[in-house]
Amino acid sequence: MTTTLDSPRRKASAYLYRKPKLRLGILLSAPMLWLGLAYLGALAALFVTAFWSTDVFTGQVVTEWSLNNFLTLFSDAVYRTITLRTVGIAALVTVVTAIIAFPMAFYMAKFASPRARRLLVIAVMTPLWASYLVKAYAWRTMLSGNGVLHWLLNPFGLDTPGYGVLATVITLSYLWLPYMILPIYAGLERLPNSLVDAASDLGARPFRTFRSVVLPVTFPAVVAGSIFTFSLSLGDYIAVKIVGGTSQMLGNVVYDNIGAANNLPFAATVATVPVVIMLAYLAAVRRTGALDNL
Incomplete structure (x- = not known):
């Protein structure tokens, strides 16, 4: 007779x-x-569709392999300009968020009390709970000719940047800032205070301590944050529609070819560009060894 211990389970x-x-x-x-x-x-379906084409008369997708979409993408000066603009905006947003996030994260990790630290983490995460569109349209209101920024800058003879690339960078930097603060904060928490104290005892000035001690230890965290901010900015198309004025990014080209132009193969071709850029970025980051310490 089979016992409980000998049961299949x-x-x-x-x-x-x-x-x-x-x-x-x-x-x-x-x-x-x-x-x-x-x-x-x-x-995989995206990459396959990128090699197809659309019949100009019927609008139907022609499942025949061709490089025409890629030739159009790389030979047209308009698309090259949009690609460079997209990469430039994504890179600038990453730099801006890193510059703003580092001192905030450093204060949270090294100077704030445990209670204040918890409150600050909640404060950083709170904007993530709000709607993307609400935040984007709030910046549209502030950047308008009669918005809050105009009211603040007008006494100094300055004016708002209006709508365009700069407004897009400002809006995206605000939207993705928490994704940079939190990884850097986590990295700084792992930084022993004894290392900073030792550098100070050895006569290192604050900038030397930051360059030789703080930055090398927290560099993987900065890289992690940059992956979020760079990739999210690279694929964004809503913010630039709201505050970008006549500026376009790759996401807008994809959206327009899916909707009005009804050219799905070309939209898939354009969509491969951010994917390839991110793969190249991750490969470059991987070669530095930064991801090994995350």
Whole structure:
């Protein structure tokens, strides 16, 4: 007679206990399957569609392989300008958010009391709970000719930047700032205070301490934050529609070709550009070894 200890369930449990890698593989099988089908499958379909074309008379997708979309994308000066503008805006947003985020994160990690630290973390995360559109339109109102910024700058003889590339950078920097603050804050929390004290005892000035001690330790955290801000800015198309004026980014080209132009293959071709740029960026970051310490 089979005892409880000899039941199939007990045997399977004991076997999986002895095989931790197999147990981990079974646990990850469902999410990895979903990742493969929903994400990697969608990317594969995107890349395949980029090589197709659209019949100019019927508007139907022609499933014949061709490089015409890529030739149009790289030979047209307008698309090259939009690509450079998109990369420039994403890079500038990343730099601006890093400059603003570092002192804020440093104060939170090294000077604020535990109670104030918790409150500051909540304050940083609170804007993430608000609607993207509400925040973007709030900046549109502030950047307008009769907005808050005009009221503040007018006494000094200055005016608001209006709508355009600068307004897009300001809006995106505000939107993605928490994604830079939180990784840097986490990295600074791992920085031992004894290292900073030792640098000071050895006669290092504040800038030397920052350059030789603080920055190397927190560099992986800055890289992690830059991945978020750079990729999110690279694929954004809503903020530039709201505050960008006549400026366009790659996301706007994708949106217009899906909607008004009804040219899905060319939209897929344009959409591959941010993906390739991010893959190249991640490869460059990986070569520096920064991701190994995250």
